[in-house]
Amino acid sequence: MKKTTNKQRENTDRDTMRKEYDFSGAVRGVTASRYAQGANAVVIDPEVMDVFPDSLSVNEALRALAPLLRRKRGSKTTGKTPLVIGSNS
Numbered sequence: 001m002k003k004t005t006n007k008q009r010e011n012t013d014r015d016t017m018r019k020e021y022d023f024s025g026a027v028r029g030v031t032a033s034r035y036a037q038g039a040n041a042v043v044i045d046p047e048v049m050d051v052f053p054d055s056l057s058v059n060e061a062l063r064a065l066a067p068l069l070r071r072k073r074g075s076k077t078t079g080k081t082p083l084v085i086g087s088n089s
Helices: 006-012 032-036 055-078
Strands: none
16 A cells, blocks of 8 residues: 655645635624624525525515514414415405
């Protein structure tokens, strides 16, 4: 069996960082407090990416939909008629 030369070992330990990545102005932990408050990550399906290209558009849509969903959820506990979204009747 051949012995591994030092040259081969050095190649496997080489830096794989791309030259275009520049972290010289980076600040360590700058977003840590935001994540500690409870950030949620959601994966958007590719077929709706044209409608929701960023978090701002997702949040706007959810804010518009939230009152309807809250009313629907509240009807279960208060005995109100449930709100049906997308019903043809």
